[in-house]
Amino acid sequence: MKIQEIVALIDAEVKSGSDKLEEEVSSAFGSDMMSEVLAYVQNQGVLLTGLVNEQIIRTAAMMNMYCIIMVRGKQPTDNMVEMAEDNDLVLLTTERTLYETSGILYTNGLNPAGHSYV
Amino acid sequence: MSDIIQLHYDVDGTDFAAAGEASMKIKKELRSLGFPQDVIRRIAIAVYEGEINMVIHADGGTADVNVGLDEIEIILADTGPGIPDVEKAMQKGWSTASEEVRNSGFGAGMGLPNMKKNTDEMVIDTEVGVGTTIRMKVYVA
Numbered sequence: 001m002k003i004q005e006i007v008a009l010i011d012a013e014v015k016s017g018s019d020k021l022e023e024e025v026s027s028a029f030g031s032d033m034m035s036e037v038l039a040y041v042q043n044q045g046v047l048l049t050g051l052v053n054e055q056i057i058r059t060a061a062m063m064n065m066y067c068i069i070m071v072r073g074k075q076p077t078d079n080m081v082e083m084a085e086d087n088d089l090v091l092l093t094t095e096r097t098l099y100e101t102s103g104i105l106y107t108n109g110l111n112p113a114g115h116s117y118v
Numbered sequence: 119m120s121d122i123i124q125l126h127y128d129v130d131g132t133d134f135a136a137a138g139e140a141s142m143k144i145k146k147e148l149r150s151l152g153f154p155q156d157v158i159r160r161i162a163i164a165v166y167e168g169e170i171n172m173v174i175h176a177d178g179g180t181a182d183v184n185v186g187l188d189e190i191e192i193i194l195a196d197t198g199p200g201i202p203d204v205e206k207a208m209q210k211g212w213s214t215a216s217e218e219v220r221n222s223g224f225g226a227g228m229g230l231p232n233m234k235k236n237t238d239e240m241v242i243d244t245e246v247g248v249g250t251t252i253r254m255k256v257y258v259a
């Protein structure tokens with residue numbers, strides 16, 4: 001799925017990386033606990049979260065993810081937007097909840113993918 | 119083992135927003151040196167978890183990286199409170215993190231086991247009231 005399709009499906013606003021909406025992503029992970037993201041994510045391209053701080057950007061960057069979706073109408077700070085740009089990440093916001101956003105994307109073919117914590 | 123390069127970073131214990139900056143720099147450095155993506159990713163995760171720990175559980179510290187051709191060694195050192203029971207601390211889900219830390223997205227008790235999982239060697243040297251030093255190695259296959 002192209003990131004552009006995600007934007008349309010969840011009525012997202014693009015906060016950073018508007019030049020990268022043609023990138024393809026195939027799977028996603030949702031959590032407000034960044035240490036869970038760091039432990040469970042294998043090669044998911046998209047992070048869905050309701051957490052608002054710099055660490056969501058760093059976590060996604062460490063995991064080589066492509067896109068962060070901030071749910072429940074959460075807004076990034078200017079510093080977070082700048083960090084996302086610096087790390088080539090697409091940063092999206094949506095008014096929808098984590099559950100709703102996940103449901104829409106799952107139904108449209110974005111996979112949970114392999115997450116194995118050993 | 120001959121080192122190509124040695125890196126040193128100070129980790130500020132008072133600035134949660136800046137936690138992870140050293141890990142980010144290390145990741146970029148290793149990428150520019152051309153290490154395999156998998157090696158870089160494992161190191162990035164392990165150092166980032168360790169750096170966050172130094173900020174949320176200690177008063178910051180230092181991160182040293184000895185980059186060799188066959189292996190990369192990372193030494194994270196702090197002069198924080200130390201870990202009273204390392205065996206417990208290594209268990210998944212065991213955490214002493216405050217509510218505030220949990221609300222910041224950390225404190226699931228996953229960091230240390232995840233550092234172990236992502237490295238080929240990990241040794242914790244800790245003493246209550248003195249500090250904690252964690253040495254990790256990742257082999258470059």
Ligand SMILES: Nc1ncnc2c1ncn2[C@@H]1O[C@H](COP(=O)(O)OP(=O)(O)OP(=O)(O)O)[C@@H](O)[C@H]1O
Nearest residue numbers: 035171175200207213214224225226227228229230
């Ligand atoms: N550098 C340190 N100094 C003192 N105590 C530490 C340090 N690192 C870890 N600990 C102790 O070990 C426990 C387990 O650490 P671990 O990283 O596994 O989990 P956490 O930091 O609590 O949560 P998470 O890593 O999921 O955010 C911590 O809660 C803390 O009590």
Ligand SMILES: [Mg+2]
Nearest residue numbers: 167171229230
């Ligand atoms: Mg931790």
